[in-house]
Amino acid sequence: MTISRGALILVATLTFLGHPPFLTPARAAGPQDRVQQTLAAVTAVLRDPALQGADSQPERRRRVRNIIYDTFDFDEMARESLGPTWDRLTPSQQEEFVRLFGNLFEGSYNRLVLRFLGDRQATYDVESIEGNHAMVQTTLIGGKEERLSVEYQLASRHQRWGVVDVRLDGVSLAMNYRAQFNKILRNSSYDTLVQRMRSKVEK
Amino acid sequence: MRANSQKSWWWSIALLIIFVSAGPGFVPAAGAEGGAAGLAGAPAGAQVAAVTPSPVPEETVQGTLEGAPGESEDYDPWEPFNERTFRFNWELDRYVIKPAATGWDTVAPDEVQRGLGRMFENVGMPRRFLNSLLQLKMDGAGRELARFLLNSTFGFAGFLDVATTAGLEASDEDTGQTLAVWGVGPGPYLVIPFLPPMTVRDGIGFGVDGLLNPISYFAPFAASAGMKASDTVNGRSLNLEIFEDVEEGTLDMYSAVRNGYLQRREKAIRE
Numbered sequence: 001m002t003i004s005r006g007a008l009i010l011v012a013t014l015t016f017l018g019h020p021p022f023l024t025p026a027r028a029a030g031p032q033d034r035v036q037q038t039l040a041a042v043t044a045v046l047r048d049p050a051l052q053g054a055d056s057q058p059e060r061r062r063r064v065r066n067i068i069y070d071t072f073d074f075d076e077m078a079r080e081s082l083g084p085t086w087d088r089l090t091p092s093q094q095e096e097f098v099r100l101f102g103n104l105f106e107g108s109y110n111r112l113v114l115r116f117l118g119d120r121q122a123t124y125d126v127e128s129i130e131g132n133h134a135m136v137q138t139t140l141i142g143g144k145e146e147r148l149s150v151e152y153q154l155a156s157r158h159q160r161w162g163v164v165d166v167r168l169d170g171v172s173l174a175m176n177y178r179a180q181f182n183k184i185l186r187n188s189s190y191d192t193l194v195q196r197m198r199s200k201v202e203k
Numbered sequence: 204m205r206a207n208s209q210k211s212w213w214w215s216i217a218l219l220i221i222f223v224s225a226g227p228g229f230v231p232a233a234g235a236e237g238g239a240a241g242l243a244g245a246p247a248g249a250q251v252a253a254v255t256p257s258p259v260p261e262e263t264v265q266g267t268l269e270g271a272p273g274e275s276e277d278y279d280p281w282e283p284f285n286e287r288t289f290r291f292n293w294e295l296d297r298y299v300i301k302p303a304a305t306g307w308d309t310v311a312p313d314e315v316q317r318g319l320g321r322m323f324e325n326v327g328m329p330r331r332f333l334n335s336l337l338q339l340k341m342d343g344a345g346r347e348l349a350r351f352l353l354n355s356t357f358g359f360a361g362f363l364d365v366a367t368t369a370g371l372e373a374s375d376e377d378t379g380q381t382l383a384v385w386g387v388g389p390g391p392y393l394v395i396p397f398l399p400p401m402t403v404r405d406g407i408g409f410g411v412d413g414l415l416n417p418i419s420y421f422a423p424f425a426a427s428a429g430m431k432a433s434d435t436v437n438g439r440s441l442n443l444e445i446f447e448d449v450e451e452g453t454l455d456m457y458s459a460v461r462n463g464y465l466q467r468r469e470k471a472i473r474e
Contacts, residue, residue: 108452112445170470171463179462180455182276196454 031134032127046118073162074102100197285394304439318362325361334376343374379408
């Protein structure tokens, strides 16, 4: 039995419709894409004419915070920063610590990096991926030879890249906070640490 | 001239005494990056055992962290002394240096501040040149020499950085980094009054670097000290805002500064 041309066309068409490229799930953004999208979104907020001035500062801050919280994996960062102490916390304590840590880290990152995005150009220098970990090297270039080297460490969880650390001129913010937490835990207690974090965040 | 070089020499002797008394805290580490191993990654057991006497209990050095013991705990067996000295330096900064820097920042345009900073940097060429050679970084040594010649002439004694415009990037080698590359361990973290934080290895390097400062051979001690103070105030004025930004997000300033310093040194040694 010969197969008619019409039947072949029909089969091919049905096959195509069954696996249409335009219905294929979009590929998850790579590490550099994630960083680039984040910085572009923050830059857009900082440069938005409708959000300029002191009165718009709270709204500006809120939008930037939402962008950061969408990109940074604060659950993972908070757990890593606390080490074995994390396992001794109750779920509600862990939840509170993640919230406090996220606020603290986001505040530092905002002050030390994001604040300058509005009037600086970001260049993307290097991207390296090893398994579920990646590094994206960027430079913020401002006027008058000002350069700020910012390195993002990312980890992939649930097929999504999230930032787990930021290095400024070689100094890891996450490691730095870890060192601070260690000292406070060693010399005082977890409660003292939380107390200090609350004071800092709620200031 | 002789008095200045003698002072630097005695300082180096003093740090050498600390070096010796710290004993095997300077166990040479394997490999070029061995010197950096002690900064944040060396096994706590080796570090604690090496420094005698050490009142620091093992769990303090190991910390409360998972992973390799001491992996995230900075090596600081002299923490009580260091922290007291750090507080003194912090108060000095708060009540003397910062007000002076703020005043200077008010009267001096940014370009003047940067230009002065570059002039002080220019004078530090012998240190960078010699240590680049000692680390066999010939490219860096060549660049430093070329930068010095260009900036000293066309750059008005370094006020303008024409060398960078010409594509000659600066390097920043010092004796502490050279010792690290040669395999000398960092030793304990050390805070000395009136000085920036350092490890004992970097402290020895700092003393040697003083001998490489040409100003100390030509200027009276008071003038040399005055220039150093001016450099400190000028440098502080260029970093007023970033200091405040860092302070605002910090829970424990002492450990934050210690960790930041050690991380930066590790990076500088690796580069």
